[in-house]
Every structure is written in C-alpha cells, then in structure tokens.
Amino acid sequence: MLITGATLADGRVRDVRIGDDGRIAAVSEGLGADAGERVLEARGRHLLPGAVDVHVHFREPGGSHKETWTSGSESAAAGGVTTVVDQPNTSPPTVDGAAFSSKAALAADSLVDYGINGGVTPDWDPESLFERPLFALGEVFLADSTGDMGIDADLFADALDEASARDVPVTVHAEDATLFDESALDGDLGGVGTAATVDAWSAYRTADAEVAAVERALAAAADRDARVHVAHTSTPEAVDAVADAAEGGTAATCEVTPHHLYLSRERARSLGTFGRMNPPLRSEERREALFARLAKGAVDVVATDHAPHTVGEKRAGLVDAPSGVPGVETLYPLLLESARKGELSLERVRDVVAANPAEIFGLDRKGGVAEGRDADLVLVDTADPREIEAAALHSAPAWTPFEGLRGVFPEMTLVRGEVVYERDPATGAASFGEPVGRNVRES
C-alpha cells in the first residue's frame, strides 16, 4: 500500500509505502505507485504512529461481562491505539505461567497488538511467569484496587529483585492505604450521581497517600537497581518525585491518565460513582498543574488505565461500586483536541502516546512513522473534532466519563499494514478488520 501526501506529526508532508511484511518500507517525497499497489490519498490529513497504551484492563479471563478482547480491541482500534498492554488483575490473576497462557489464548481475538503483564501476589510463581513472553511486571499494587491485589513492602522488594535480575521493568500502582482518610466515607454520602459521592472518594484516597507510596517505590527501586514505571500518577507532586529520581539516576518513568488530565473533583461532580477510580480525581488546581507538566514535557507517558465496569455495577452506592473508568478509545482523540486548540504540540502528543512508551518498554518496531518500523498507523483529520458520545464508542459497557467533551477521532487505523478500523467520514459508519493482533514480545 502507498499512502500519499500525508502530514506527519512534525509537519513534513510525505508519501509512506508499506511493504508486504507489514513494515514501513519508505517515507519519502514523490513516491510513485507500483503496478497493482493500493493507493490511499491522504492529502490534508495527518498520519501518526498508532498509540501504545501500556495500561488497559480487557478483563478476560473472568470478567467478560465487562469487556472482552474483541470489544476492548475494537475500542482501541477505533481510537488509534495499535498496541495495548493488559494488566494482571483478572480472574485468575496473571501471577503464574498457567494463568499467563490461558490469558494469551484469549488475547488471540485481539485486533491490535498486545503485551501481557505479570502480577505479584503472595502466591505468585516468578519462575513459570518469566518463562513466558511477558511484557513487564505490573501493575504491582501497593494498595488494594479492583481485584484486591495489594501487597506489602517485603513482597514488593522481592518483585523488584526478580525483575531487576532479568532487566524487566516494573509498573507500580502507588498508593499507601495507611494514609487514606477513612473519615471521608462516614456520614450521608448521598446516592449515585450526586456531587458528594465522587468527592468523598477523592477525600478518602488522599493525594498524600499517592505521593508517599511513589517516594517509597522510587527509593526501593533505587536500592535494587530496578526499573520502575509509576502507573497513573494523579498528582503533580508524584510526577515531580519521579522526575527527581530519574535525574538522580534511578530508571524511573511516570504515566498519567486522560481522566486525571481532563477531569477533576470540581469538573466531575455530575459523574457520581461513575467518577470513582484509583487513584481518584484530584482538585482542579492539581489537574491544571498536571496538564502543565504534560505540556512542558515532564510526563513520560499518557496511558489510559482503561478499566471498564458495567453501568449496573457502577450504579451501586459509593462504597460498593467498583473503581475504574474506560478510556482506550478516547486517549488520542482528547489529546488531539488539545493539540488542535494549541494547548499541546502534535509532537508532544505523538511522544507521550507512542514514541516514549515504545522506547521505555523496548518496542523497537513500534511508536514511529519511520522506515523499518511496523506500519501501525493512524490517519486523522486533525481539524475535525466531534463531541464524545458513549453511544458512538465500542467498549462493551457503553459509557464514558468524557461524555460531551470534544475529541478528534481517527478515520483509519492500521496494524502492521492491515486496516483494522475504518470510519466513513461522511456517515460516521465504522467497520473493523480481522483479529490480526500478536504478542509484541513474540514477533
């Protein structure tokens, strides 16, 4: 296939040829079509690298009523995400070789490429886990979240040792439950959908609890020469702590989610329990400070923590509703809308969703529109935003915390040269390709 006249993230206008091996064969000017070659005229539109979302929960095995590899990967493809990394808090949890293999069999349904992380619990089996084509360790839970996989400091230290011996990075969910404010959950919290609910969750899982756990994780990683990637840092203080550690020589990187960048306690009042996630939403002031760090380049990765739960589950009261929000389909759209408005450069967007995660996790063939890389590509009209509506999204639970915000959505997504998603710009009708996804540690 030849894609002609596309604008790249840095503004260059180029033709891009995709080889039969699914890799980018050439990025150049004035490429002519070969006999029989499919030509895609892309003038006026951008061609960006597919996003590498290193934090999703596709729920299989054990939670297919919430999401499946099919629905999750369709949602990814429609959002321009061409690689996902699935987290281990499934049922059974991905903590040994057998659990890894049963998840890998289900992931064969994926439309996009994937990695599978291994988790850590008191009865994990590092030997059999590391025999498998594991993406990384993580998310390792320092406090309970969905799946109740919180572990203590000694086990965390063991996990860092096991990973560092094999030069595998460790993704950490950093909250310290001893610093949660239980009193925030006392009293009348109101029902679902009331302002009090989402705000109480934020008051309960304090910002201090995150910052303290991040500092502890960074210190433990430094002691052991381990590589640590801090998942979903929700506070500017935690982002700064990671940056300071990295400057001091620790192999530390941070990840921020779209919900912590675009929603806050003040902005999400109407969400009620649909705004409950871990770590929780923070103040508008902290949100702005987080966004400012993204804009200036202090955030390594934006990943979604796509954590679908059904509408019925989320409608339970504050204490019973599960934590987590979907987001894999709205990652690129939200960031591209910020780029359209001039709040972020397009190159920054490309770096935090594609180039940086690929580099941090050693995916040499992902994350860039360049000769030799996999043709994981997103075609998008960056001047054409639309309103985000749950009804038009593809994640199974069919709700979004971003309803009503604007996003710039892909027209087409390719994985290793195969069209996995296409949207008719006139009618909006979506169509999906075959499940071509592969484990990125095997290809």
Ligand SMILES: NC(=O)N[C@@H](CC(=O)O)C(=O)O
């Ligand atoms: N973020 C969440 O609130 N929930 C995640 C788990 C997690 O990432 O902590 C989930 O799997 O539901």
Ligand SMILES: [Zn+2]
């Ligand atoms: Zn987490």
Ligand SMILES: [Zn+2]
């Ligand atoms: Zn998560």
